[in-house]
Amino acid sequence: MKRWINCLSLPLCCVLMMPAHPADDPYFISASSWEQPFADQWGLHRIGLAPEKNSLQKLQSRAKHNTVVAVIDTGLDYFHPDFAKDNLWQNSDEVANGVDDDGNGFVDDLIGWNFVESHNNPWDRSGHGTHTAGIVAAAVGNGEGIAGVNPRALIMPLKVINFLGRGNSSHIAEAIFYAVNNGARVINLSLGGEYTTRIEEAAINYAVSRGVVVVVASGNTAEDTSNYGYAKLPSVITVAATDAQDRRAKFSNYGQDINLAAPGMEILSLRARRTDFTGISTPGEYPPGGDFVGETNRYYRASGTSFAAPFVTGVASLLFSAYPELTAEQVTRMLLMSARDIETPGWDQLSGYGLVDAAAALDADPDYYTYARISAITPANKEGALVAEISGVADSSRFKSYTLQVGYGAEPEKWQTIGRKQREGVAQGVLGDIPATVFNRKGEWTVRVVVETRGRGSMEARGTLDIE
Ligand SMILES: [Ca+2]
Ligand SMILES: [Ca+2]
Ligand SMILES: [Ca+2]
Ligand SMILES: [Ca+2]
Helix, strand or coil, X not given: CEEEECCECCCCCCCCCCCCCCCCCHHHHCECCCCCCCECCHHHHHCCCCCHHHHHHHHHCCCCCCEEEEEEECCECCCCCCCCHHHXXXXXXXXXXXXXXXXXXXXCCCCCEECCCCECCCECCCCHHHHHHHHHHCCCCCCCCCCCCCCXXXXXXXXXXXXXXXXXXXXXXXXXXXHHHXXXXXXXXXXXXXXXCHHHHHHHHHHHHCCCEEEEECCCCCCEXXXXXXXXXXXXXXXXXXXXXXXXXXXXXXXXXXXXXXXXXXXXXXXXXXXXXXXXXXXXXXXXXXXXXXXXXCEEEEECHHHCHHHHHHHHHHHHHHCCCCCHHHHHHHHHHCCECCCCCCEECCCECCECCHHHHHCCCCCCCEEEEEEEEEEEEECCEEEEEEEEEEEECCEEEEEEEEEECCCCCCCEEEEEEEXXXXXXXXXXXXXXXXXXXXXXXXXXXXXXXCCCCEEEEEEEEEXX
């Protein structure tokens, strides 16, 4: 089956001039380089790695250990001037001698693998993989270009997508197995497609069973993720895209599978030599070179959930680099529970638990969780009465109680509590029934579950239904 990359191009809007500052990574503090009305690295700033109060330096200095991050994509321009050799994974058990020294099934796999052409050079001829990798691990404080999220990330480039933006599922599965077996702790999959094959699902299950965090892009077709590739798999972290106002990007896929959101509009990162990948997704209307940035054209701006996922990948790897003893489950909890709530209160279908926050994630309690979700509202007949059966999640490591409430309209001013406080959590299942008689007006109603915790406040989630 075919897969493609999750990017698209968007026109720029208006102009805002900001004063230029001298700095180590010039784009980290500059703005309007392509006449956009926001900072050049706005995405990094919005996830808590900002120039103010040296937050980038303070937070990144907590990363003291290397973390291997597999970027399963179009490859990597590992000679880019803003990509340090120290950030490239090296297979220390392999030498260039035509022999598979470490017996892992790949001859001379010194820095990764090219699954498309079956050789050891994962060079990027499209640019998508280099852009993705740059968000995670562009060199920080080197007087050049941009800053990446985690200066201690080691990028393992695994090339599965060709220069036309196409790849196949067996190569992707092989690359996932390779990543897990060769030390990756985080896998970034900024790839899309309509469904997943058995072999890909097996590969992802293997990665998760081995304690690897798998981060995937939710997709750019503005549709429900239940129809969309890896995004719908329960064991991965599915990432939606936001814009510079912390709103969900219009193209970003949504649904029950969304776990987190991250910046994904007009993201500045590294441009691989001789590449211009936006033209692949928007032929005809795209002027060649229209997304190049900088006098040397070595930087590139692009939009898509492809570039939201690597922010989450970067923060996941930053957590491992700060605390290498963490498990994948703990890292996932820290990411979700520390996310900044956006869109409707609590978990929602557009942004999951919210916008990833590097600063809050680093200080999160690895063992704390509170999950609140409404996954379905179904009419049912119980003991002769019509009810709305509410399914979802109401669970916490510090669980106290939960209640179901209803209100009229999309954003109710008043809430009516249904039944009594429930003293037992629900990991996934029926939260309760609401008698149909409660819905005494036509129109949209909102149902919410509110989980009360011991000492950590409350968490809510909402669902809506139409009464005709
Ligand atoms: Ca080998
Ligand atoms: Ca060798
Ligand atoms: Ca740099
Ligand atoms: Ca929300």
